[in-house]
Amino acid sequence: xxxxxxxVVAKPGxxxxxxxxxxxxxxxxDAGFEVIYTGLHQTPEQVVQAVIQEDADALGLxxxxxxxxxxxxxxxxxxxxxxxxxxxxxxxxxxxxADIPKLKDVGVAEVFGPGAPLPAIAQWLREALDRRAxxxxxxx
Numbered sequence: 791x792x793x794x795x796x797x798v799v800a801k802p803g804x805x806x807x808x809x810x811x812x813x814x815x816x817x818x819x820d821a822g823f824e825v826i827y828t829g830l831h832q833t834p835e836q837v838v839q840a841v842i843q844e845d846a847d848a849l850g851l852x853x854x855x856x857x858x859x860x861x862x863x864x865x866x867x868x869x870x871x872x873x874x875x876x877x878x879x880x881x882x883x884x885x886x887x888a889d890i891p892k893l894k895d896v897g898v899a900e901v902f903g904p905g906a907p908l909p910a911i912a913q914w915l916r917e918a919l920d921r922r923a924x925x926x927x928x929x930x
Contacts, residue, residue, distance in 0.1 A: 794824040795847040795919045800837040801830050802865065805855035810904075814850060814882060814911065821912035834864040841869065841877055847919055853883040859892065866897035876926075878918050882906070 799815045801808050808830050815827045826844045828837065841849050849869075851862060862881060869875050881893060882902040890901045899918060902911050 794822055795916070796824045796826065796844055797848045797850055797915070798826045798828060798837070798840050798844055798846040799850045799852065800828040800832050800840065801852050802832050802834060802837050802861045803853065803855050803857045804831060805853060805857070806830055807854050808852070810854070810883060811850075811852035814852065814908070817908035818850075818912055818915070821909070821916070823912070823915070834861055834868055837865055838868040838872055838874075842872060842874055846877055847922075848878040848880065848915060851879065851881045851883075853881060853885065856884070858883070858885050859889055862893055862898060863896045870897070876922070878915070878922065880911075880915065882911075 797818055799811050801811050811827065815825045819825045826840065826846070828840050851865065853861065858881065866879060869877055878899045879897055880900045880902065881898050885901055885903065893901055900914060
């Protein structure tokens with residue numbers, strides 16, 4: 791990576807448990823990413839505005855409340871509406887296996903559950919962003 795990739799880590803909805811989001815934010819920072827953590831209780835609109843304002847390359851959503859099938863589709867819809875659908879969206883938290891294909895159908899690139907190794911998350915994200923950068927460079 792020539793420049794650090796910018797990642798927004800967000801806690802959408804009313805979920806008040808942010809330890810996992812903070813652990814992920816720190817792990818990504820330690821792996822060389824520039825990380826912006828939005829804090830708790832973000833609306834989908836606030837999350838998307840943070841992505842736009844920070845010119846983020848990726849968005850990490852941490853969800854433990856069970857509202858992922860409401861919040862995530864709204865966020866990916868707003869990203870598309872705002873023309874920033876090139877942002878790689880990943881999710882983490884308590885997400886049932888049956889919902890993962892549905893989240894991927896609405897634009898989530900990957901879902902990481904509890905216990906996912908932090909270095910593996912950083913490596914996956916770096917490789918996905920590197921692939922996107924190569925594709926973008928090839929299209930120019």
